[in-house]
Amino acid sequence: MLKLFMLNVHPIPAFTDNYIWAIVYGNSSVVVDPGDSSPVFDFLKSNNLDLESILITHHHFDHTGGMLDLAKKYNCPVYGPTGDHIDGLTNKVSEGDEITILNFKFKVFETPGHTLDHIAYFHSSDKGSYLFCGDTLFSGGCGRLFEGTAEDMFTSLNKFISLPEETLVFCAHEYTQSNLKFALSVNPSNLDLIKYSKEVDELRSNSEITLPSNIGLEKKINPFFLLNDKEILKSSEQFIGEKISNSMESLAAIRSMKDSF
Numbered sequence: 001m002l003k004l005f006m007l008n009v010h011p012i013p014a015f016t017d018n019y020i021w022a023i024v025y026g027n028s029s030v031v032v033d034p035g036d037s038s039p040v041f042d043f044l045k046s047n048n049l050d051l052e053s054i055l056i057t058h059h060h061f062d063h064t065g066g067m068l069d070l071a072k073k074y075n076c077p078v079y080g081p082t083g084d085h086i087d088g089l090t091n092k093v094s095e096g097d098e099i100t101i102l103n104f105k106f107k108v109f110e111t112p113g114h115t116l117d118h119i120a121y122f123h124s125s126d127k128g129s130y131l132f133c134g135d136t137l138f139s140g141g142c143g144r145l146f147e148g149t150a151e152d153m154f155t156s157l158n159k160f161i162s163l164p165e166e167t168l169v170f171c172a173h174e175y176t177q178s179n180l181k182f183a184l185s186v187n188p189s190n191l192d193l194i195k196y197s198k199e200v201d202e203l204r205s206n207s208e209i210t211l212p213s214n215i216g217l218e219k220k221i222n223p224f225f226l227l228n229d230k231e232i233l234k235s236s237e238q239f240i241g242e243k244i245s246n247s248m249e250s251l252a253a254i255r256s257m258k259d260s261f
């Protein structure tokens with residue numbers, strides 16, 4: 001019954017492990033982070049769809065590379081973060097803004113950490129809750145801190161923790177399996193994590209997608225959502241060789257551990 005009311009969201013695989021998400025409504029669609037235009041053109045043509053608008057989460061090329069071609073061809077608006085460093089945005093949005101695409105309202109969160117300009121798009125209604133989080137949150141992990149600090153990422157992830165548990169999380173990369181290998185190394189006795197890892201291994205052995213995830217699941221298995229877990233704290237204290245006194249330090253330690261995993 002629930003499925004009838006759900007938003008219609010499709011993954012368009014791009015490059016080696018990116019997903020460009022397409023939200024489809026009737027004959028129209030919106031794509032999130034089109035790093036490459038050709039798989040999107042193919043998807044739209046084969047499904048006979050128009051492109052109503054494009055959503056961008058951050059400036060990295062694997063999220064923006066196809067945007068200009070698509071916007072030109074479909075003459076559609078491109079939403080993205082404020083600042084002057086992404087060419088071709090027509091609608092710049094920031095924290096708390098609400099936009100309507102395909103008749104659905106999406107709220108904008110600013111989520112710096114991976115990049116300083118990073119934003120996420122969130123929809124919640126009787127059709128369910130949907131989060132398009134770019135490279136901020138991954139299943140079992142979070143984005144690398146290329147531009148922001150651990151404090152930025154901590155604040156950003158906290159915005160997601162308070163969303164409804166059933167919120168579907170549409171991450172931009174198929175990183176789940178490698179994230180879970182790391183998660184198991186710092187949190188080996190987490191039974192939910194062990195169970196989920198087996199499910200993911202099974203999916204990946206058949207080259208199947210592991211997304212979307214959901215907030216309730218991430219709260220049980222994602223080390224970046226379990227910063228006060230005793231086992232994770234112990235692993236990170238061992239790694240940095242000193243006592244950790246707050247969640248931010250814990251996040252910084254786990255993130256640098258993951259960087260060298």
Ligand SMILES: [Zn+2]
Pocket residue numbers: 058060114135
């Ligand atoms: Zn990125």
